[in-house]
Amino acid sequence: MPIQYYIILALALFCIGVVGVLVRRNAIIIFMCIELMLNAVNLLLVAFSKMHNAALAATNAQAGVEGQLFVFFIMVVAAAEVSVGLAIIVMMYRNVHSVDVNFLNRLKN
Amino acid sequence: MGVTQILFWFLSALAIFSAVMVLVSKSPVHSVLWLIAVFFAISGHYILLNAQFLAIVNIIVYAGAIMVLFLFVIMLMNLNKETEPQKNLWMKLTGVVSGGCLLIVLISLVRQATEIKDKIALTNKGDIGLIKVLGKTLFSGYIVPFEISSVLFLSAMIGAVVIGKKD
The missing domain is CATH 1.20.5 (Single alpha-helices involved in coiled-coils or other helix-helix interfaces)
Structure with missing residues (x-):
């Protein structure tokens, strides 16, 4: 498949994630939209790794394998991030009894 | 149009539709389930790109572990349609317009780029995945x-x- 299709698909998913962060007030949904953005980037990295492999396969059969390793590490970091982030959201819910991010704007005072 | 093309378009449509449904569904549990659908569609794309390890890891880690964690937290807090906070219509409209502007700018950039003009991503072939x-x-x-x-x-x-x- 042409690489442009993959880029545009990943961009669409990423922008949907951005819109989700902007329009929702539930902290958990905002967090899920961040996961969506991370996945869009993962898809783009895999597509680029296969593009690199297609371009350089004649000289180096394993060109582009680093891109997929990066995706692996992004998944590792995302899993760690989710565990800590959800713990923070649970703590916030215990303190203010809501997951509405607008409750947190008193931080600015 | 081969099977690969049909699968590509089907998975892309599924991913984008599910991603939009994550945003528009009122109940957080439904959002989580739609996000799992997005992850499965992205795993399908990985299989199409012959990145089998990442496809399986994506399903196990994201759809299996992370989303179950989200589901646990949502059910622990007993969030549902009634408790869902809503922004007013103008704020939502502003968010959608600004996200759409970002998308349009980036897509026009991609369409102008000459370096990636004839590059293809290898599907169904290659063993680096x-x-x-x-x-x-x-x-x-x-x-x-x-x-x-x-x-x-x-x-x-x-x-x-x-x-x-x-x-």
């Missing part, structure tokens, strides 16, 4: 980042316990 090649590369050239990520996991685990503890 197989677990043998990835494992050899990971454990020969990237052993230090791998170990550091294990330390990161340990610190995240301790952090989650410390933050989530009732004091």
